[in-house]
Amino acid sequence: MIVKIIQILIRFIFLLAVQVLVLNHIQWSGYINPYVYVFFILMLPIEIPNWLLLLTAFFTGLVIDMFANTGGMHAAACVFTAFARPGVLRLIAPRDGYEPETNLSPQVMGVKWFITYVSILILLHHLVFFYVEVFRFSEFFVTFYKAILNSIITIILIVLGQYLFGRSLKRHERIVG
Amino acid sequence: MRNLFLFLWRYNFFISFLLLEVVCGFLIVRNNNFQHASFLNSTNYVASEVNSLVSSVTDYINLRTTNDALARQNAGLKSLIPDVYYIDSALTRIKSDTIFKQQYTFINSRVVNNSVNRRNNYLTLNKGSNQGIKPEMGVISGDGIVGIVKDVSEHYCSVISFLHKDSRVSARIKKNGYIGSMVWGGYDEKEASLRDIAKHVQVAKGDTIVSSSFSSIFPEGILIGIVSEVNPETGDNFQDIKVNLSTQFGTLTYVYIVTNLLKEEQKALEELQKNDR
Numbered sequence: 001m002i003v004k005i006i007q008i009l010i011r012f013i014f015l016l017a018v019q020v021l022v023l024n025h026i027q028w029s030g031y032i033n034p035y036v037y038v039f040f041i042l043m044l045p046i047e048i049p050n051w052l053l054l055l056t057a058f059f060t061g062l063v064i065d066m067f068a069n070t071g072g073m074h075a076a077a078c079v080f081t082a083f084a085r086p087g088v089l090r091l092i093a094p095r096d097g098y099e100p101e102t103n104l105s106p107q108v109m110g111v112k113w114f115i116t117y118v119s120i121l122i123l124l125h126h127l128v129f130f131y132v133e134v135f136r137f138s139e140f141f142v143t144f145y146k147a148i149l150n151s152i153i154t155i156i157l158i159v160l161g162q163y164l165f166g167r168s169l170k171r172h173e174r175i176v177g
Numbered sequence: 178m179r180n181l182f183l184f185l186w187r188y189n190f191f192i193s194f195l196l197l198e199v200v201c202g203f204l205i206v207r208n209n210n211f212q213h214a215s216f217l218n219s220t221n222y223v224a225s226e227v228n229s230l231v232s233s234v235t236d237y238i239n240l241r242t243t244n245d246a247l248a249r250q251n252a253g254l255k256s257l258i259p260d261v262y263y264i265d266s267a268l269t270r271i272k273s274d275t276i277f278k279q280q281y282t283f284i285n286s287r288v289v290n291n292s293v294n295r296r297n298n299y300l301t302l303n304k305g306s307n308q309g310i311k312p313e314m315g316v317i318s319g320d321g322i323v324g325i326v327k328d329v330s331e332h333y334c335s336v337i338s339f340l341h342k343d344s345r346v347s348a349r350i351k352k353n354g355y356i357g358s359m360v361w362g363g364y365d366e367k368e369a370s371l372r373d374i375a376k377h378v379q380v381a382k383g384d385t386i387v388s389s390s391f392s393s394i395f396p397e398g399i400l401i402g403i404v405s406e407v408n409p410e411t412g413d414n415f416q417d418i419k420v421n422l423s424t425q426f427g428t429l430t431y432v433y434i435v436t437n438l439l440k441e442e443q444k445a446l447e448e449l450q451k452n453d454r
Contacts, residue, residue, distance in 0.1 A: 021231055026294065033294050050190045058197050066224050068292075069299040069335060071208025076201035083194040132205070134296050134342065139363065143296075 004045065012060070015040045020067045031146055034154040035074075036161070037064055038125045041081055042118060046102050050086065057082035070133070077129035081121055088120050106162055114162070119155050126151040225333045228290035228301055236430055243430040250319030281396045283433040284308060286316075289333065293366040293426045298338040300324060304434060305332045315394040315435040321401050321423035322346060323432050325394060334434075340366060340426055348401050349389040350380060356389050359401060359420065366426045369402065371418040378416070380407050386420050393440045 019037040026032055041057050048056075061075030068074065089098070092113060106114035130147040185192060236243075290301035304310050306329045316323040316336050324336040324344065337344060340361050348359045348371060357373040371386060384404040390397040406419035437443075 020227060024292070025231060025235065031294070051193055054190075054193050054197055058200075061201075065204075067227070068295075069301075070297075072201045072204030075204065076198060079194060079197045079201060083190070086190075130296075134363075136342075142364070 008044070011043065012040050016063065019064060024068055031149060032153065034150050034157055035064075035126065035129065036154055036157050038078065038081060038122060038154070039118070039158050039161075041078060041085070042121055043104060046089070046098055046104060047100065053082045053085065054079055073129060073132045076132055077125050080128045081125040084121060084124050088117065092116055092120075106159075115155070115159060118158055119151070122154050122158070123148075123151045126154065222330075225289060225301060225330070229303065232287075232289050232291075239428045239430055242425070242428045246319050246425070246428075247431065253319070280437065280439055282436045282438065284310070284436065285431060285433050287431055288429045291338075291426070291429055293338075293340055296363050297342055298340040298426075299327070300336040300338055300429070300432075302334050302336060302432065302434070303332065305330050305334050307331050309436070310334045310434055313394065315392075315396075315437075316432050317395065317399055317435060318424050318429055318432045320425060322388060322395055322399055323424055323426075323429065326434065338426065339369070339422070339424070346395070346401065347389040347391040348386050350374070350378070351385040351387050351398075353379065356391065357418075359386070367422055368405070369420050369422050371404070371420050372415065374416050374418055376409055376414060376416055380404060380416065380418055382407060393437055393443045394435070396435060396437075 015037045019035065023034055023036060026034075037060065040060060041053075044053060044056060057078040058075050061078035062072075064074040064078075065071055094109075094113070102108060104114075104117070109117075126147040127144075130143050130150070134143045284304055286302040286304040288300055289303050290299075292298045292300075300316070300323070302316070310326060310329050312326050312329060314326040316326060322339055324338040324341070326334050327337045328335045339346065339359075342361070342363060344361060346359045347356060349356050350371075355374055355378045357371045359369050359371055361369045374380060382404055386401045386404065388395040388397060388399040388401060400423050402420040402422040404418060405421040408417040408419075411417045
């Protein structure tokens with residue numbers, strides 16, 4: 001249990017650092033700003049109670065807001081993502097349901113399942129975030145294009161990252177367990 | 178009553194979701210408000226320290242362009258010094274040394290955090306209330322306007338960049354004096370548009386756009402940009418003018434915070450008119 005909490009904390013700090021130190025500073029072509037930190041909410045353990053899920057998402061969003069000067073927009077998008085998570089998990093559940101304490105990684109759940117799961121929730125998060133950020137209908141299609149483009153980049157980064165760091169995490173688990 | 182509790186318990190997930198979203202909405206609205214100093218911005222201690230760290234690394238990358246910009250600006254300043262003063266012509270005959278009174282002072286500052294890729298961009302600068310910075314002061318660079326101070330902490334301040342959906346700057350076409358307002362289109366960090374210029378006004382590609390005397394935030398005549406495209410055939414009475422911004426927002430390193438010493442006076446006077454209306 002404690003190992004798991006420490007693992008979640010390390011993941012939180014790592015993703016926060018990547019987001020705040022690197023991705024927030026990409027100044028390229030004016031369209032590209034992927035938000036990889038959402039992955040933290042997606043990877044919270046499957047047995048987490050719903051209220052804790054919402055609260056965790058809320059505070060994750062607030063921390064990102066503090067660094068990006070967006071005052072609550074990330075929090076709003078994160079809470080929405082957390083709200084959608086149980087439904088999405090139910091929607092794409094494998095035939096026999098989830099085993100208790102399943103690790104939601106591609107190594108355990110399969111690549112196809114993992115990409116579906118990440119894509120749906122990242123797309124939802126980015127759509128909510130970009131529409132809240134712009135908050136007007138006159139730029140509807142530009143915002144839509146921006147959200148889709150950034151979702152694709154975020155998904156690619158997450159899948160790549162999972163293959164770069166996921167394995168070493170597993171080895172670490174083997175040593176601990 | 179029991180049914181109510183049962184109902185609340187049954188939909189607790191949805192209700193707590195709604196509750197948190199309402200809190201978020203409240204925070205967003207509060208953050209948009211100019212006067213409120215909220216805790217949720219990058220002027221807080223941790224965020225500004227981290228951002229300083231990042232900028233201390235990235236500053237080296239921009240060193241060459243920064244040097245160029247500073248050299249250019251120095252050359253410009255040598256010929257521009259009298260523009261900082263306004264002429265108090267009522268006093269001309271009494272005493273000649275009171276003709277020039279200083280209206281603007283400039284505090285130089287370093288950009289700690291900056292973005293150009295969002296729809297609403299902000300900067301963080303390393304000067305704060307300890308150095309006398311207050312909200313709603315203007316920020317300019319050697320090349321042109323940058324933005325308006327929003328929140329202030331002891332050592333840092335956050336600035337609403339001109340690249341923001343709500344920013345409007347009163348601007349003037351330098352050659353004929355017509356006044357319009359500049360807004361950012363939201364796509365390109367170099368391109369903005371000049372609104373409210375009537376069809377009969379002669380504007381050509383290459384005309385200079387400067388800040389007007391209407392705003393109490395920026396000094397008059399600060400460069401904003403160069404007209405890059407004029408399209409008079411629009412559906413309404415105004416022309417569609419695209420302007421190439423002179424400020425290089427992507428590589429901003431050193432900026433100046435403008436203090437207007439007569440701002441309170443001008444505001445108080447204009448406030449009287451507002452009550453009258």
